[in-house]
Amino acid sequence: MLIVGRSAVRRILDGADPEVVRVVERAYRLHEQGGTSVPHSVFLRFPDGGFPDAARSRIIGLPAYVASEPPAAGLKWISSFPANITRGVERASAAIVLNSLATGQPTALVEGSVISARRTAASAALAADLLTRHHRPDGLSLIGCGLINAQVLRFVAGVVPLPSLAVFDLDEARAEAFAEKASRLLPDTPVAVAPTAEKALAAHRLTSLATTAATPHLSLASCPPDAVVLHLSLRDLEPGDLLGAYNVVDDADHACRELTSLHLAQRLTGGRDFIHATIGGLAGGQPLPPADGRPVVFSPFGLGALDIALAEHVRAEAQRCGLGTRVDDFLTD
Numbered sequence: 001m002l003i004v005g006r007s008a009v010r011r012i013l014d015g016a017d018p019e020v021v022r023v024v025e026r027a028y029r030l031h032e033q034g035g036t037s038v039p040h041s042v043f044l045r046f047p048d049g050g051f052p053d054a055a056r057s058r059i060i061g062l063p064a065y066v067a068s069e070p071p072a073a074g075l076k077w078i079s080s081f082p083a084n085i086t087r088g089v090e091r092a093s094a095a096i097v098l099n100s101l102a103t104g105q106p107t108a109l110v111e112g113s114v115i116s117a118r119r120t121a122a123s124a125a126l127a128a129d130l131l132t133r134h135h136r137p138d139g140l141s142l143i144g145c146g147l148i149n150a151q152v153l154r155f156v157a158g159v160v161p162l163p164s165l166a167v168f169d170l171d172e173a174r175a176e177a178f179a180e181k182a183s184r185l186l187p188d189t190p191v192a193v194a195p196t197a198e199k200a201l202a203a204h205r206l207t208s209l210a211t212t213a214a215t216p217h218l219s220l221a222s223c224p225p226d227a228v229v230l231h232l233s234l235r236d237l238e239p240g241d242l243l244g245a246y247n248v249v250d251d252a253d254h255a256c257r258e259l260t261s262l263h264l265a266q267r268l269t270g271g272r273d274f275i276h277a278t279i280g281g282l283a284g285g286q287p288l289p290p291a292d293g294r295p296v297v298f299s300p301f302g303l304g305a306l307d308i309a310l311a312e313h314v315r316a317e318a319q320r321c322g323l324g325t326r327v328d329d330f331l332t333d
Helices: 007-014 017-032 082-087 113-131 145-155 172-185 197-201 259-271 279-283 304-321
Strands: 002-004 042-043 060-065 074-080 094-097 107-110 140-143 165-168 191-193 205-210 229-232 244-249 276-279 296-299
Touching: 002 304, 007 107, 007 113, 007 304, 017 074, 017 113, 017 145, 017 279, 042 197, 042 296, 060 304, 074 107, 074 113, 074 304, 094 113, 094 279, 094 304, 107 113, 107 304, 113 145, 113 279, 113 296, 140 145, 140 197, 145 172, 145 205, 165 197, 172 191, 197 296
Parallel strands: 002 107, 140 165, 140 205, 165 191, 205 229, 229 296, 244 276, 244 296
Antiparallel strands: 042 060, 060 074, 074 094, 094 107
């Protein structure tokens, strides 16, 4: 068993954003071609009152197989405890187990929160690149000033020019701190702190939503008519608004569950005709969304295939570079 901790994961992935995007794009294409097995995620929820903030907390299991080269299989076990933010602790923590496809035995335990954040940001960057090719954005708005949007900013800036930025968070001090970090990352790009989420949506044609919202609270009416919205947190947008948008998903079956905005839109209509494309299909050369004035919304549920593909990349690099800790007696008496 090889154990790869957070510092080793970061050492491998720091400075490797383009390679992370390539790993994610390959996984999406394989998924589109039937080269993955991705069962529905398992959500472990807690009874209200069981412990502080139990009702908002959850732990999710994402098993997956990816027919990559080499093929990989395993499980990401990721917790989301929103109250951590007020304690100065990251909201999410995770571990990824990889299994041998010869014996089924676990072969690696990899710290998963860094992988999870970066594969999410890489998928956002891939979508931003594909969905704005007809008309590059005038800037980027980021709603939710946490770790995910910090990663999104860096990844998107690596593939799409960003003339200006707007940021918003319910915690104004958090938004101000985020804006300062954004200015250090992109010193030639002006950064504005928006007074409301609606003002942030209106500020640019490209927006990333990465919040902890459990129910819809934003309308696409605030966006420019040809906006591209990276709906990473899945539950921010009013479901009725999605019916008039061009909707792109990673997998419709996964995205239309667990009370996501898409799931609620499906309940309104009784079907999924409002979903028009998948990111894997677009990456593989299917036609891009038409420039017809409709907002384009990318809602990725977050496929475990991305985590497993990137974790396998990290495992291989750790083994090649002599990083991590080997526990040779993990499976022996």
